[in-house]
Amino acid sequence: MAILEIKNLHAEVDNKEILKGVNLTIKGGETHAIMGPNGTGKSTLASVVMGHPKFTVTKGEILLDGQDVLEMTVDERSRAGLFLGMQHPAEVPGVTNSDFIKTAMNARMEKGKNVSLFKFIRELDKAVEGLKMNEDLPHRYLNEGFSGGEKKRNEILQMKLLKPSIAILDEIDSGLDVDALKIVGENVTAMKSDSLGLLLITHYQRLLDYIKADVVHVMMKGKIVKSGDISLIERIDQEGYDWIKEELGIDDERVVIPEEEKRAVLGTCATKEALKL
Amino acid sequence: MSEKTKQDIGNIIGDYKYGFKTDSKSILDTGKGLTEEVVRYISKVKNEPQWMLDFRLKSYEIFKSKPNPTWGPDLSEIDFDQITYFIRSSEKSESDWDEVPEEIKDTFDKLGIPEAEQKFLAGVSTQFESEVVYHSTIKELEDQGVIFTDTDTALREYPELFKEYFSKVVPPRDNKYAALNSAVWSGGSFIYVPKGVKVEKPLQSYFRINSEQMGQFERTLIIVDEGASVNYVEGCTAPIYTKHSLHAAIVEIFVKKGGHCRYSTVQNWANNIINLVTKRTLVEEDGHMEWIDGNIGSKINMKYPACILKGDRAKGTTISIAFAGEGMNQDTGAKMIHIGKDTTSKIISKSISARGGRVNYRGMIRHDKKAIGAKSNVECDTIILDDISVSDTLPYNIVKNNSAQVQHEATVSKVSEEQLFYLMSRGLTEEQATEMIIMGFIEPFAKELPMEYAVELNQLIKLEMEGSIG
Numbered sequence: 001m002a003i004l005e006i007k008n009l010h011a012e013v014d015n016k017e018i019l020k021g022v023n024l025t026i027k028g029g030e031t032h033a034i035m036g037p038n039g040t041g042k043s044t045l046a047s048v049v050m051g052h053p054k055f056t057v058t059k060g061e062i063l064l065d066g067q068d069v070l071e072m073t074v075d076e077r078s079r080a081g082l083f084l085g086m087q088h089p090a091e092v093p094g095v096t097n098s099d100f101i102k103t104a105m106n107a108r109m110e111k112g113k114n115v116s117l118f119k120f121i122r123e124l125d126k127a128v129e130g131l132k133m134n135e136d137l138p139h140r141y142l143n144e145g146f147s148g149g150e151k152k153r154n155e156i157l158q159m160k161l162l163k164p165s166i167a168i169l170d171e172i173d174s175g176l177d178v179d180a181l182k183i184v185g186e187n188v189t190a191m192k193s194d195s196l197g198l199l200l201i202t203h204y205q206r207l208l209d210y211i212k213a214d215v216v217h218v219m220m221k222g223k224i225v226k227s228g229d230i231s232l233i234e235r236i237d238q239e240g241y242d243w244i245k246e247e248l249g250i251d252d253e254r255v256v257i258p259e260e261e262k263r264a265v266l267g268t269c270a271t272k273e274a275l276k277l
Numbered sequence: 278m279s280e281k282t283k284q285d286i287g288n289i290i291g292d293y294k295y296g297f298k299t300d301s302k303s304i305l306d307t308g309k310g311l312t313e314e315v316v317r318y319i320s321k322v323k324n325e326p327q328w329m330l331d332f333r334l335k336s337y338e339i340f341k342s343k344p345n346p347t348w349g350p351d352l353s354e355i356d357f358d359q360i361t362y363f364i365r366s367s368e369k370s371e372s373d374w375d376e377v378p379e380e381i382k383d384t385f386d387k388l389g390i391p392e393a394e395q396k397f398l399a400g401v402s403t404q405f406e407s408e409v410v411y412h413s414t415i416k417e418l419e420d421q422g423v424i425f426t427d428t429d430t431a432l433r434e435y436p437e438l439f440k441e442y443f444s445k446v447v448p449p450r451d452n453k454y455a456a457l458n459s460a461v462w463s464g465g466s467f468i469y470v471p472k473g474v475k476v477e478k479p480l481q482s483y484f485r486i487n488s489e490q491m492g493q494f495e496r497t498l499i500i501v502d503e504g505a506s507v508n509y510v511e512g513c514t515a516p517i518y519t520k521h522s523l524h525a526a527i528v529e530i531f532v533k534k535g536g537h538c539r540y541s542t543v544q545n546w547a548n549n550i551i552n553l554v555t556k557r558t559l560v561e562e563d564g565h566m567e568w569i570d571g572n573i574g575s576k577i578n579m580k581y582p583a584c585i586l587k588g589d590r591a592k593g594t595t596i597s598i599a600f601a602g603e604g605m606n607q608d609t610g611a612k613m614i615h616i617g618k619d620t621t622s623k624i625i626s627k628s629i630s631a632r633g634g635r636v637n638y639r640g641m642i643r644h645d646k647k648a649i650g651a652k653s654n655v656e657c658d659t660i661i662l663d664d665i666s667v668s669d670t671l672p673y674n675i676v677k678n679n680s681a682q683v684q685h686e687a688t689v690s691k692v693s694e695e696q697l698f699y700l701m702s703r704g705l706t707e708e709q710a711t712e713m714i715i716m717g718f719i720e721p722f723a724k725e726l727p728m729e730y731a732v733e734l735n736q737l738i739k740l741e742m743e744g745s746i747g
Contacts, residue, residue: 050698050702051698051702052698053694053698054694073701073706073707074698074701074702075701075702075704075705075706075707075710077702078701078702078703078704079704083702084702086699086702088695089699090693090695090696090698090699090700091696092696092699092700092713092714092717093717093718093720094716094717094718094719094720094721095713095714095716095717095720099713100700100703100713101703103705103709103713104700104703104704104705107703107704107705107706107709108704141717142717158703162703162704
């Protein structure tokens with residue numbers, strides 16, 4: 001049974017501290033949810049656990065089954081059993097979805113061994129069907145031209161095939177309509193088992209209607225400020241976050257004021273970007 | 278990105294697997310340097326008609342009078358006195374592979390040419406140094422009246438057809454290296470596809486430079502008659518020497534009314550080759566010319582395949598990739614000249630520079646006064662893999678009528694951190710992830726190549742990166 005331990009985690013970006021001492025333990029078989037308003041560090045936590053190079057960990061530790069995660073490269077973390085379903089999955093033109101997933105599955109095999117093509121196609125087809133995705137999806141370029149909902153489903157598709165022991169789903173509900181949310185929820189719920197620890201990051205309780213959480217945490221100012229059982233969700237749903245802020249004497253819960261990120265990614269037009277069109 | 282990855286990517290060009298040389302004795306060569314005597318000699322040993330000798334001599338005068346072009350890479354290092362302009366390695370062009378001299382056969386065997394022929398080609402021509410040493414066409418094509426031979430033979434056997442088209446779209450005056458080629462040309466492919474004949478399988482030529490400081494000046498002439506179509510594939514390699522060799526070819530193509538020609542090159546010259554090639558097509562009404570142009574090797578490469586879209590609704594397409602590694606300068610692009618009404622053109626250029634290489638896109642789009650309703654679309658994407666590599670995009674757009682539509686889109690980027698993170702978060706190593714992003718980047722090009730060439734191209738890239746995985 002996997003266990004992910006996050007201890008007194010501090011992390012910064014551009015010399016600004018975003019995570020200010022996060023403590024959290026997730027075991028196989030458990031489902032945790034982190035809620036909280038925008039800009040409180042929820043997504044940063046997810047990115048830091050996975051090892052996004054943008055962030056620097058300044059203090060604390062992350063252990064997966066006792067192994068030091070912070071010493072691992074991003075791919076090593078993945079192969080050790082971590083999975084991050086991203087809020088904004090990158091688009092990779094020219095690389096087909098199926099090629100990518102197959103390569104990712106092979107990366108988990110013993111050196112020199114590959115997943116059998118037949119097995120791969122069967123599993124992929126089954127997963128595509130289960131998520132009610134378009135049949136042409138495996139042949140399309142990775143996330144390129146995918147709608148918001150397709151991208152999110154594609155994250156769950158990868159999770160299904162890669163079978164992680166700890167999965168973090170970062171705002172997997174954003175951009176999904178009710179029907180899609182239901183499908184994603186059912187698929188994630190179907191994956192629940194003693195060998196999977198889940199961490200759901202969300203603004204809204206509606207995701208938690210479909211995926212039942214055992215523990216609910218509220219994040220503010222780069223820390224987990226409150227934890228409880230499912231009744232916490234109901235209260236937040238009815239009263240919002242103000243009562244927590246009041247209770248804890250927090251004025252502004254945010255650590256980051258979200259700003260538009262600007263980067264040149266393949267497929268965008270550099271000229272337009274330069275001209276700020 | 279790690280240093281190692283950067284280096285590995287740089288090695289795509291650095292580690293050159295065709296760098297072996299063959300110990301082949303020439304039957305005759307002209308020695309180093311270029312004089313009027315050398316020009317006369319080449320014409321004489323080829324038993325050429327008087328008009329060709331006159332043409333060569335006139336071209337030689339033009340070559341001498343023209344300075345090196347100064348608008349692109351520095352060509353001043355070319356020492357014309359140190360180059361051997363003509364080497365004959367075999368008595369004649371053979372049509373039976375067994376008859377090809379052993380050393381040369383060995384070279385092409387290593388390059389996998391005979392194997393490729395058996396698999397998927399309708400015809401093969403292989404050139405070693407200055408002349409074609411092996412040639413074969415399937416009988417079916419010959420029965421349909423398709424001519425696929427080397428250019429020297431064509432001059433002898435089809436003098437009228439030859440004279441009608443030769444040098445008509447790239448005259449010697451065009452540029453210094455067109456003049457040089459016109460003076461000393463030897464070998465190359467000649468293709469004629471009669472009216473309405475569609476050649477399904479590709480025809481292929483393979484060009485090999487074997488000697489140091491050799492000049493290869495082949496001349497290719499392709500005529501696609503009305504409603505006909507052909508798919509021609511060309512590959513090039515050379516051994517690695519410390520001193521450079523020069524490759525200055527001319528390719529002239531005529532696509533008649535409703536005809537279609539696709540010309541695919543995967544040029545994988547060694548890093549000591551200076552490659553200066555003039556490629557141009559004249560496209561008539563409703564014709565379509567496609568240049569699929571891969572530039573992986575060479576020290577300096579200047580190549581801008583052109584389409585003159587003369588007929589109404591003629592269409593031109595260029596899809597190209599260029600890799601530049603250490604000490605390499607890839608100055609490539611495309612030209613589209615719109616003359617006819619409703620002509621359309623499309624250019625997709627993909628460039629990658631690494632380890633201090635320079636890769637430039639240099640292109641021209643011209644819409645003449647009469648080209649009413651013409652449209653052009655240009656897309657240039659570049660990936661620069663480190664801080665010491667360079668890339669520039671130099672588009673020239675000339676529009677002389679107000680109905681023209683010209684679109685130009687250019688992107689320059691590094692391998693995106695978000696893409697790397699995403700792929701690595703699924704368990705791919707940095708090397709695998711980078712490789713996958715690069716392969717995806719060149720996919721629009723690779724998918725246009727015949728299967729064997731696409732596999733070769735992918736291998737070329739993957740092999741070099743494999744050493745770093747695991």
